[in-house]
Amino acid sequence: SQQGEEDPQALSIQEGENATMNCSYKTSINNLQWYRQNSGRGLVHLILIRSNEREKHSGRLRVTLDTSKKSSSLLITASRAADTASYFCATVETSGSRLTFGEGTQLTVNP
Amino acid sequence: DAGVIQSPRHEVTEMGQEVTLRCKPISGHDYLFWYRQTMMRGLELLIYFNNNVPIDDSGMPEDRFSAKMPNASFSTLKIQPSEPRDSAVYFCASSFWDYTDTQYFGPGTRLTVL
Numbered sequence: 416s417q418q419g420e421e422d423p424q425a426l427s428i429q430e431g432e433n434a435t436m437n438c439s440y441k442t443s444i445n446n447l448q449w450y451r452q453n454s455g456r457g458l459v460h461l462i463l464i465r466s467n468e469r470e471k472h473s474g475r476l477r478v479t480l481d482t483s484k485k486s487s488s489l490l491i492t493a494s495r496a497a498d499t500a501s502y503f504c505a506t507v508e509t510s511g512s513r514l515t516f517g518e519g520t521q522l523t524v525n526p
Numbered sequence: 527d528a529g530v531i532q533s534p535r536h537e538v539t540e541m542g543q544e545v546t547l548r549c550k551p552i553s554g555h556d557y558l559f560w561y562r563q564t565m566m567r568g569l570e571l572l573i574y575f576n577n578n579v580p581i582d583d584s585g586m587p588e589d590r591f592s593a594k595m596p597n598a599s600f601s602t603l604k605i606q607p608s609e610p611r612d613s614a615v616y617f618c619a620s621s622f623w624d625y626t627d628t629q630y631f632g633p634g635t636r637l638t639v640l
Binding site: 445446448450456457458459460463503507512513514515516517518519 | 530559568569571574581582617619625626628629630631632633634
């Protein structure tokens with residue numbers, strides 16, 4: 416069963432705009448991770464945020480975590496055509512023993 | 527490091543045939559994971575190993591699937607006999623600490639069972 420649910424399922428923006436993707440989950444977590452998958456490729460890890468953290472940055476990426484709302488968001492600033500990919504959130508439940516992936520958001524950045 | 531290596535990259539086979547997928551994790555990583563990705567079911571964890579020992583195989587769909595890790599640098603996922611519904615992309619991933627840690631994915635094997 417899916418633990419994380421991404422929203423929206425698909426997002427299309429223009430180059431230079433910001434892209435925001437959201438992830439909601441059901442149970443308490445140890446950490447939440449965001450991955451990117453380019454078409455036909457494997458997943459690439461972007462950011463890991465622990466349950467006691469509220470915000471993390473990495474280059475043009477900003478991730479927030481609200482454990483009270485059981486949600487996270489990934490913000491990509493000043494998007495580029497190369498950011499076109501599927502973005503997945505993945506969670507590790509505190510009572511679990513695995514990383515569970517959501518269904519992903521397909522981001523298209525138009526040049 | 528070369529990253530996680532998977533072979534073959536593409537496999538096309540006839541229903542009923544045996545399929546073997548191979549994975550070489552990143553050197554020094556103690557955890558190895560096998561995932562399956564389909565449009566219908568998304569990314570599913572099939573099995574993972576810690577120090578070559580299977581820890582959680584609850585995601586293995588049925589007895590036709592088996593996985594082994596004979597040493598720290600090699601793992602196989604075998605499907606025997608294969609069925610059309612096994613068509614998917616199979617990913618291998620590895621991590622250094624444990625299942626909560628960042629996972630490094632291979633490029634995947636696209637399996638088509640006719």
